[in-house]
Amino acid sequence: MKVLVVEDEIELNKLIYNLLMKEKFMVNTVFNYKDAFRQLIDYNFDVIILDIGLPDGNGLNLLNDIKINHPDSSIIIISAKNSLDDKLAGLDKGADDYLTKPFHLSELISRIRAIIRRKNFEGKNIFQFNELKIDIQSNAVYINNIELKLTKKEFQLLLYFISNKNRMITKDAVAEHLWGDNIDFVDNYDFIYTHIRNLRKKLTEAGCNDYIKTIYGLGYKFG
Amino acid sequence: MKLLNKSSLIYVIVSIVIFLITSVLFYKLITFTINNENDEKLKVNNLRVFHLISKNHDVNNLPPIYEITELNKAPSFSMESYKDTLIYDDIENDIELFREYKKTYKLGSKTLQITTRQIKLETHDYFNSIGLSIFISFLLLIILILVLNRIIFKNIWFDFYYNLSQLKKISFSSTEDIILKDSNIKEFKDLKDISESMLNKLKQEYLSLKEFTENASHEIQTPLAIIQNNIEELLQDTTIDEQKIRNIQSIYFNINRLKKINKNLLLISKIENQQFKDVEPINVNHILNQILLDLNDLIHQKDIQLKCVFKDELIIKGSKTLIEILITNLLTNAIKHNNLNGFINIEINKNSLTIENSGIDLSNDQKKQIFKRFYKSSSNSSSVGLGLNIVDSICKSNNYKLEYFNENGKHKFIIHF
Numbered sequence: 001m002k003v004l005v006v007e008d009e010i011e012l013n014k015l016i017y018n019l020l021m022k023e024k025f026m027v028n029t030v031f032n033y034k035d036a037f038r039q040l041i042d043y044n045f046d047v048i049i050l051d052i053g054l055p056d057g058n059g060l061n062l063l064n065d066i067k068i069n070h071p072d073s074s075i076i077i078i079s080a081k082n083s084l085d086d087k088l089a090g091l092d093k094g095a096d097d098y099l100t101k102p103f104h105l106s107e108l109i110s111r112i113r114a115i116i117r118r119k120n121f122e123g124k125n126i127f128q129f130n131e132l133k134i135d136i137q138s139n140a141v142y143i144n145n146i147e148l149k150l151t152k153k154e155f156q157l158l159l160y161f162i163s164n165k166n167r168m169i170t171k172d173a174v175a176e177h178l179w180g181d182n183i184d185f186v187d188n189y190d191f192i193y194t195h196i197r198n199l200r201k202k203l204t205e206a207g208c209n210d211y212i213k214t215i216y217g218l219g220y221k222f223g
Numbered sequence: 224m225k226l227l228n229k230s231s232l233i234y235v236i237v238s239i240v241i242f243l244i245t246s247v248l249f250y251k252l253i254t255f256t257i258n259n260e261n262d263e264k265l266k267v268n269n270l271r272v273f274h275l276i277s278k279n280h281d282v283n284n285l286p287p288i289y290e291i292t293e294l295n296k297a298p299s300f301s302m303e304s305y306k307d308t309l310i311y312d313d314i315e316n317d318i319e320l321f322r323e324y325k326k327t328y329k330l331g332s333k334t335l336q337i338t339t340r341q342i343k344l345e346t347h348d349y350f351n352s353i354g355l356s357i358f359i360s361f362l363l364l365i366i367l368i369l370v371l372n373r374i375i376f377k378n379i380w381f382d383f384y385y386n387l388s389q390l391k392k393i394s395f396s397s398t399e400d401i402i403l404k405d406s407n408i409k410e411f412k413d414l415k416d417i418s419e420s421m422l423n424k425l426k427q428e429y430l431s432l433k434e435f436t437e438n439a440s441h442e443i444q445t446p447l448a449i450i451q452n453n454i455e456e457l458l459q460d461t462t463i464d465e466q467k468i469r470n471i472q473s474i475y476f477n478i479n480r481l482k483k484i485n486k487n488l489l490l491i492s493k494i495e496n497q498q499f500k501d502v503e504p505i506n507v508n509h510i511l512n513q514i515l516l517d518l519n520d521l522i523h524q525k526d527i528q529l530k531c532v533f534k535d536e537l538i539i540k541g542s543k544t545l546i547e548i549l550i551t552n553l554l555t556n557a558i559k560h561n562n563l564n565g566f567i568n569i570e571i572n573k574n575s576l577t578i579e580n581s582g583i584d585l586s587n588d589q590k591k592q593i594f595k596r597f598y599k600s601s602s603n604s605s606s607v608g609l610g611l612n613i614v615d616s617i618c619k620s621n622n623y624k625l626e627y628f629n630e631n632g633k634h635k636f637i638i639h640f
Binding site: 009011012015018019080101102103104105106153167168170172173179180190191194195215216217218219 | 441444445447448449451452453455456458459465468472475479482517520521523524
């Protein structure tokens with residue numbers, strides 16, 4: 001899986017690069033419009049992570065170019081501008097997803113994995129992890145091939161964990177992933193705990209190993 | 224007092240004073256002239272009578288118009304005198320005022336005294352007719368002045384009042400430009416020029432301040448992202464000991480707060496800039512149901528009793544994003560500041576949304592501050608204190624009326640769309 005990261009902030013670029021390398025992607029990174037353009041002439045990428053606000057050009061123009069010359073590449077826009085116009089323009093021009101800075105790295109991974117899943121859907125929408133099997137298309141979960149009923153939120157939660165296997169996910173990232181970032185929960189994450197407890201209970205009662213670990217009261221880790 | 228009324232009042236007062244003075248003067252002048260004329264006539268008549276007598280005509284007395292008396296003793300000098308005198312007039316059957324002129328003449332050895340008289344018009348008759356005519360002319364003059372004043376005012380001051388009404392509409396946050404009218408009157412033109420340059424200066428300063436806030440908020444996003452992501456990466460390391468984790472946890476928690484503050488400030492500035500232009504018909508009932516579905520977990524967490532009464536289908540025109548934020552903020556507020564086992568009542572009417580929740584009563588001071596930026600009901604709360612301010616901003620920018628009541632442990636928010 002080849003990923004191109006177009007991000008002018010050196011620190012952020014590095015962070016995304018390290019993250020994706022850890023997740024076993026093949027990653028190229030560039031810091032400006034010109035280099036991104038050159039990379040796109042030489043290579044094909046499965047996923048392009050594109051910052052719109054580049055110092056030497058608007059990422060939205062690059063988007064046009066990608067859609068014409070690389071119709072198979074998926075694009076995730078990352079932008080500091082949380083403006084609806086930009087978001088709509090980006091998605092209108094063929095971007096697959098849009099993330100506003102600052103975002104959680106676990107959210108970025110989950111978005112990339114979702115895109116990859118969507119791409120490879122033909123015949124490959126089953127996700128297997130030991131005794132746990134997830135059919136993403138029909139939103140069904142199987143433990144040792146016996147179906148386990150989960151609520152919509154529990155299913156989303158499980159998928160988020162599996163997308164970020166072996167990564168510590170903070171409660172904050174979980175809350176934002178499940179409820180969006182319009183809701184201000186800062187003072188209370190108890191209800192997340194309730195969801196996790198329910199999910200854990202359902203999984204273990206169905207005979208699944210307890211893969212969800214609580215880390216320092218800060219977050220959770222799956223795997 | 225309006226300038227027009229003030230100037231009209233001055234005109235009226237001055238006119239009345241002038242009217243009184245001129246009436247008196249006029250009266251004096253007229254009576255003086257008439258008396259003079261009368262005296263002259265009496266003198267001439269007197270002389271005429273004397274002439275007739277001197278030509279040996281027989282002249283009879285015609286009292287009280289003229290009387291001739293022979294004096295026994297001739298005065299040492301020729302005597303003449305004017306005087307006003309009251310005489311009983313048998314024709315009028317009344318005592319009347321007469322003007323009389325006496326003169327002594329020498330005719331041969333005889334000394335004659337001839338008295339001529341004329342009835343005097345009574346003073347108040349003069350006064351009445353003169354006063355009435357002056358009064359009428361002044362009344363006409365005053366009416367004319369008032370009407371003229373009004374017409375002139377409308378024309379001359381039109382530009383002034385127009386500019387005034389324009390200036391009343393000034394709002395720096397609105398994108399509408401204020402256009403002032405030029406005037407051919409120098410004072411008004413000066414006023415217009417000064418107002419315009421002042422406005423421009425203020426607007427520029429306001430814009431640069433606003434731009435700074437926006438830019439600052441934007442520029443903070445990226446460093447925040449880098450810090451947050453670095454911490455998240457740091458937390459992946461399982462070898463860190465617990466004490467250090469606590470430090471990192473505190474950093475992470477506060478970065479989150481910064482993130483939220485920044486995000487909300489950006490949102491407020493966007494609302495105030497009217498940047499949400501995607502106006503469409505919105506079904507508030509549907510949106511409310513959707514949000515409640517999302518917030519269900521939080522409501523259950525506190526064992527809150529939820530009661531929804533939809534009396535009508537509320538459909539408004541507006542930005543869907545903003546309406547969602549508005550309702551979400553009101554509901555999260557109602558949940559956050561609720562008691563355990565409390566209640567939330569939601570009611571939708573034809574044109575309004577009411578959200579009522581149980582909670583601790585606020586002091587009068589707190590009630591006034593509830594919509595203020597960064598206001599928090601309790602200092603230990605880790606919330607940002609911008610939720611209700613955003614609600615307020617959205618209502619203001621869309622001209623919705625927002626009401627808040629708090630009594631007996633109930634908090635009630637009503638929005639009239």
